Amino acid sequence: MRAAYIHGAIERVMMREPIPSDLKDMSFPVPIHYLDLASSRLDAVSPPISDGLVVFLSDGLPVGQTYIERPETAAALAERIVRPETLEHARHVAQTPVRNRDVSILICTKDRPEELRRCLASIPKQSLGPVEIIVVDNASTGEATRRVVEESGATYVREDRVGLDYARNAAVRAARTEFVAFTDDDVVLHERWLENLMKGFDLPEIACVTGLVLPGELATPAQFIFEKHWSFGRGYLRQDFNQDFYRLHRRYGAPVWTIGAGASQAFRRKVFDEIGLFDVRLDMGAAGCSGDSEYWNRLLHHGHVCRYEPTAVSWHFHRKDMKGLAKQIYQYMSGHIAALLVQYQNTGNGGNLRRILISFPKYYAGRLRKRLRKGVTSHDFFLKQEMLGSVNGALYVLRRWKRPAW
16 A cells, blocks of 8 residues: 555656656656576576566675666576676675774765664674764754764764765764775665775775665656666776876876765775865865765875775665756766866866866767757756756856865
């Protein structure tokens, strides 16, 4: 009964919101199928899967995924999607002992007590328990956030200066462990998330490790659009981002946003003493976002290595409504352009300016032509917000060019 009520509510919301042409024939919610490779459901005679997102599991860890474009059996999908090297890497990580245990989990939040409660509930299940959990309340109204934190047994820190990077910096200052791991209040953690993040620090030059972020649900068109075009997922292969990566892309600035997602990242605590804290001109409450990618860029500029570790898994619950997604995309592009300017300020790399002044105008001109020629699809549905956000990000940072970064 409750499921039918929720489904009806979603349909009523969808009727009031415009839908891109390529999604009009889709049914929501989009199912997410988790299929264990060891299950009998993967034999050749199992019925085909006709729709949704399929995520394959091995020993409880996601090792591959695909959207269903036509009915196909799970066995055929697995053979096509799951890569042997991914399975081998997952086995290798599982067999590697944990050497780095001195770690705190840091969460920044503002006025989302129920989302925070759900996130905190996934921490006691971690195979590697953190030394401490620090929650920074970024100027929430009322006492609900404090109560949720105290009920969980975590450490409560208040930061009244509004802005995600003020909150992140307060969390770093409060932490006393050798490593710090950040997640967001709208995230649920796999039980081996922290353990596998820490296993990623197997070389002294690795300063940051990020993890695989999957969608917690695809209940609405807004969530589907975000996951399809703005996903936090970075695939199922481990990647190291080093000086070769940084130099290879110097002409137009390294695409550091491909390193991971701020919702799942861990650092050696000492790097904050070495190269500074998060830039408070960036992220929510300021320019919009990209405080994490700017920091990864700074790490690479100073000779460190960032690693993407796909066995460190978490689930993010995207914005459900189109209005909220439109605002989020505006903020994303605002923060993205702002971060490119901050990176230029920090490093003097003209490639970041070339990306803003040459690459982006060409990119958006092409998108506009395509939209005029073929109509509005989910890829271009928020094109206006992207372009206006880009302009806002440039103006935001230029007005604050001499402002202290932290």
